[in-house]
Amino acid sequence: MTKTHRIARLATAAALAAFTATGALAQEVTLKLHQFLSPQANVPKLILDVWADNVEAQSGGRIKVERYGAMALGGTPPELIDQAIDGIADVIWTAVGYTPGRFPTTEVFELPFIVEDARAASCAFWQMYDEHMKDGEFRDVKMIGTWVHGPGVLHTTDPVRVPGDLEGMKIRGGSRMVNAMLEQIGAEAVGMPVPALPEALSRGVVEGATLPWEVTGALKVPELVTNHTEFEGPALYNLTFILAMNKAAYDGLPDDLKAVIDANSGLAFSVFAGGTQADADAPARDMALDLGNTIVTIPADEARDWHALASPIRADWAAEMDAAGMDGAGLIAEAEARMATCAAEMATLDIYGR
Numbered sequence: 001m002t003k004t005h006r007i008a009r010l011a012t013a014a015a016l017a018a019f020t021a022t023g024a025l026a027q028e029v030t031l032k033l034h035q036f037l038s039p040q041a042n043v044p045k046l047i048l049d050v051w052a053d054n055v056e057a058q059s060g061g062r063i064k065v066e067r068y069g070a071m072a073l074g075g076t077p078p079e080l081i082d083q084a085i086d087g088i089a090d091v092i093w094t095a096v097g098y099t100p101g102r103f104p105t106t107e108v109f110e111l112p113f114i115v116e117d118a119r120a121a122s123c124a125f126w127q128m129y130d131e132h133m134k135d136g137e138f139r140d141v142k143m144i145g146t147w148v149h150g151p152g153v154l155h156t157t158d159p160v161r162v163p164g165d166l167e168g169m170k171i172r173g174g175s176r177m178v179n180a181m182l183e184q185i186g187a188e189a190v191g192m193p194v195p196a197l198p199e200a201l202s203r204g205v206v207e208g209a210t211l212p213w214e215v216t217g218a219l220k221v222p223e224l225v226t227n228h229t230e231f232e233g234p235a236l237y238n239l240t241f242i243l244a245m246n247k248a249a250y251d252g253l254p255d256d257l258k259a260v261i262d263a264n265s266g267l268a269f270s271v272f273a274g275g276t277q278a279d280a281d282a283p284a285r286d287m288a289l290d291l292g293n294t295i296v297t298i299p300a301d302e303a304r305d306w307h308a309l310a311s312p313i314r315a316d317w318a319a320e321m322d323a324a325g326m327d328g329a330g331l332i333a334e335a336e337a338r339m340a341t342c343a344a345e346m347a348t349l350d351i352y353g354r
Contacts, residue, residue: 141247149241166187
């Protein structure tokens with residue numbers, strides 16, 4: 001080796017050492033985030049991208065979050081939770097109800113007329129996850145956030161003002177509890193993940209759907225149906241959502257990068273996610289009004305017939321929980337108490353991004 005070659009090699013080694021010392025070659029981690037909506041929909045745009053951008057920034061660029069919407073990594077929405085468990089994706093966002101009965105404790109927040117405020121319910125959901133589900137139903141994932149959407153609304157081809165108007169109508173439901181509620185009221189419940197809804201409506205497979213307002217724009221629902229029924233007071237129904245991470249992917253991070261994930265997980269993020277999703281309802285509702293659609297708002301005093309028809313769902317669910325060795329009535333009471341406490345303390349909570 002010539003003297004010139006030796007000098008060149010020493011210079012290259014010195015440059016590499018300096019490069020590493022500045023962090024340019026520091027450990028890099030790529031996390032694949034997989035979910036079922038288009039990247040332009042509200043949840044990816046307003047919640048998931050915010051989370052991913054914060055993780056990337058707070059890691060100093062050492063974590064990169066690749067975002068895959070509309071099931072771009074393959075599979076179907078009900079398979080997302082197993083993709084997180086099996087490592088096909090590193091992080092997933094999904095509706096818990098896509099896997100009916102698999103995570104039964106979460107269903108307490110999907111019971112009819114139990115949730116009035118998405119932020120308070122998302123707060124209570126995280127607390128009950130931490131108390132009852134972390135080492136049980138969700139032991140196979142690292143949980144980042146748990147939340148509910150804003151009030152569930154009926155979107156139908158024909159107007160719905162009283163329960164009898166739903167008699168025999170084929171309505172898309174998003175979870176086991178929602179489908180049970182629809183059947184109890186008299187509709188024919190049709191279970192399907194939300195991405196399948198536009199085609200089902202356009203082909204007449206269903207005559208309506210249960211959805212929060214915020215997602216209707218992305219699915220073009222106000223262009224496919226012209227009637228919408230909402231309720232004052234507690235919502236007709238809600239769905240539960242989780243943002244979850246593969247445990248091995250989390251466990252394999254160095255401590256300082258685990259701290260970044262932890263700082264962007266938990267109660268504060270859950271309340272942010274639920275509140276952000278609920279806040280996106282109003283603009284979507286305005287879009288339906290701009291199209292000239294009819295919005296029926298059921299006053300609280302007129303919702304009593306709906307409450308009475310749906311009430312057996314609570315009793316049936318509590319009995320199922322009892323049969324599984326859990327205190328069903330106790331879980332309902334705990335959820336209601338936690339939501340009330342969370343609502344009262346909301347102004348003092350440390351909310352993600354506030």
